[in-house]
Amino acid sequence: MEDIAKVFHIEWKILLAQSINFCLVAYILWRFAFRPINKILLERTTKIEQGLKNAENAKKELESAKEKAIAIIDEANKNSQKIMQDTLESAEKLNAQEIEKARLESEKIIESTRKTLLLEKENMIKEAKKEIGELIIQTSSIILSDISDKKIDMTLVNKALGKYE
């Protein structure tokens, strides 16, 4: 071992000096060159990853917003259709009610008119009867003024009126 050390001039002091020399170079290289570079690279990688993550999130949010918008539009469509349907139904119902009401009203009017007419007719008939009776009496009294007594007059009047009924 000593022979090898002698041949290659291996000395522990030189070994130590060279180790220290390497450690110094390694420290300087790492501290002032590679560490800042690695830091920058790490920051850049983090930024890129964050950016990608954000983009992915934004994409997801956009998709979610789109889905929400579609859902809202669908809901609105459904609601509007329902409202329209309800409106139509209620309009139809109202229409039917109004028609029914009008029909009832008209029937009422017709009924009342008919009653009025019947009453008027009866009144007219009564008046006509009365007038006709009077006319018959007058006519009969004129024609039969001398040949008939009051009893015969009345019989004749009733007979004549019986023809009109």
Added chain:
Amino acid sequence: MEHKITIYAEEVFHLGFLSITNSMLSAWLLLLLVILFVSIVKIKKRGAPAIVQNMLELISISALDLADSVTGSRKKSAMFIPFIMPLFFFILLNNWFGLLPGIGSIGFIENHHFVPLFRGATADLNTTLALSITALFITHLAGIVIAGVRAHTNKFLGFNFILSIPRELKKRHFAVVIVNPIKFFVGLIEFVGEISKTASLSLRLFGNILAGEILLATIMSIFAFALPIPFLMMEVFVGLIQALIFAILSLVFLSIISESHSDAHENDH
């Protein structure tokens, strides 16, 4: 005057008790260059980065991806990369530094012997051994941090396996008589393996870089113009590959030690 490449780094001068070798001077020069580089390069946190920053970012991303393929997890890679990346660059720059003109050819004469002022730091076993010992130290430090001192030392010096035999025998677990000594010896083999790892790491790098320098010197002595260019290119590639091998193997050792402890934890649970 004699000018030959030695397998060791020559002493340039003395600084107190420490002899300063030409490889150490190269390493110091490289340290100064690194300091100059980090003070010149401005790292912008916002806005468009400059070319150097762009390159550093590219290197960092590639290094992390490569580390992920070894460790299998970004968390582990992020934990080990502060050691592995500077290690890779230290070795790479030292490997390439040795190829620069003037390194190994500018020097002084001492006792009729040419002593180069600079020598590629990784062409000195002291440097590569220092690097592999540091890598080993960091590996075991990581092991201790992950598993704790007791669990980590037990992996290599499993005296508890031997000591627990009587207790296990009382519980009528007779298999421990065979299993526990085997476990103890496996731990010892692992311990020896750690030493051999250090040796293999340091000798591989040292051997390759020194061989490259000798090859270049030989080619240059044959014909100094144009002929060394392909070999020089090859040495640039070898320097890169050797730095990568050293760094990747260190990362593998770190990854293995963290995984084996995780497995041990899971088995305990």
